[in-house]
Amino acid sequence: MPRAPTTADVFNAIAEPRRRQIVELLARRGALAVGTLVVTLGLPQPAVSKHLGVLRKVGVVAVSKQGRERVYNLEAEKLKTIHDWVKAFAELWGHQLDRIKERAEHRAREQTKSPTPLKPRKGRS
Amino acid sequence: MPRAPTTADVFNAIAEPRRRQIVELLARRGALAVGTLVVTLGLPQPAVSKHLGVLRKVGVVAVSKQGRERVYNLEAEKLKTIHDWVKAFAELWGHQLDRIKERAEHRAREQTKSPTPLKPRKGRS
DNA sequence: CTATGATATTCCCATATGGGAATATGTCAA
DNA sequence: TTGACATATTCCCATATGGGAATATCATAG
Numbered sequence: 001m002p003r004a005p006t007t008a009d010v011f012n013a014i015a016e017p018r019r020r021q022i023v024e025l026l027a028r029r030g031a032l033a034v035g036t037l038v039v040t041l042g043l044p045q046p047a048v049s050k051h052l053g054v055l056r057k058v059g060v061v062a063v064s065k066q067g068r069e070r071v072y073n074l075e076a077e078k079l080k081t082i083h084d085w086v087k088a089f090a091e092l093w094g095h096q097l098d099r100i101k102e103r104a105e106h107r108a109r110e111q112t113k114s115p116t117p118l119k120p121r122k123g124r125s
Numbered sequence: 126m127p128r129a130p131t132t133a134d135v136f137n138a139i140a141e142p143r144r145r146q147i148v149e150l151l152a153r154r155g156a157l158a159v160g161t162l163v164v165t166l167g168l169p170q171p172a173v174s175k176h177l178g179v180l181r182k183v184g185v186v187a188v189s190k191q192g193r194e195r196v197y198n199l200e201a202e203k204l205k206t207i208h209d210w211v212k213a214f215a216e217l218w219g220h221q222l223d224r225i226k227e228r229a230e231h232r233a234r235e236q237t238k239s240p241t242p243l244k245p246r247k248g249r250s
Numbered sequence: 251c252t253a254t255g256a257t258a259t260t261c262c263c264a265t266a267t268g269g270g271a272a273t274a275t276g277t278c279a280a
Numbered sequence: 281t282t283g284a285c286a287t288a289t290t291c292c293c294a295t296a297t298g299g300g301a302a303t304a305t306c307a308t309a310g
Contacts, residue, residue: 016267016268034287093204127295175298
């Protein structure tokens, strides 16, 4: 199986730096027309349109026709998926994670066979 | 330019569902040997090793040799990058984002007066 | 030493990529 | 209508993918 399509989910969609930039821009400056994004990002228009297509497909942005322009706005709630995911690990870096780490599989399955023959010295001979 | 390598940064690394699963497992159960991950994930060992390789390259996990096993542990701080990124948009979904949205490109010189969708005719009567 | 267990690495391949270039579609102005 | 502008879509291609299969590497037991 090849890599999942960028449109598979939000995680894949924002893996692309340019797309993250677009999200940042829309968050910072509000809804923007494609043309504005083109000049701001310094990317060719087709490239921008494609990136927007990906973001739109996963629901991170939404379009609205305004005259001959297409105005894209951020649908921030979709980013909540990611936030919720990483948030679960927040305590692991904000706190002492040793406890969780250590209480883990210290008895692993190795004890089913060899009773912990740890660090046998790195002798040279 | 093709898609950036999965090892390019944390965002690309965790775009892959299996790799996210690995992260979750290591967070939940602490450091684990490859073999344990293999049985838990139900994936062929080479596949797991490759995923671990990606995660290791971006620094999300770290290995330690323990006898003939390789024990992988989570380096949660690396996920902070992602957390910090999405966190910036948290106010956009937890709060009223209208303010930010509206103050945006109002110079688009066209006030959105009526959203009136043009196409949503989902019913043939 | 050799054998076995535990992981990592290499080769293969269908698939998707992001950008470039060119073109199509859409919308407004005369 | 025609023309100019704003976006989207299509085609092309070098590159990377993730899994499968086979093999290599490393560590320990005998």
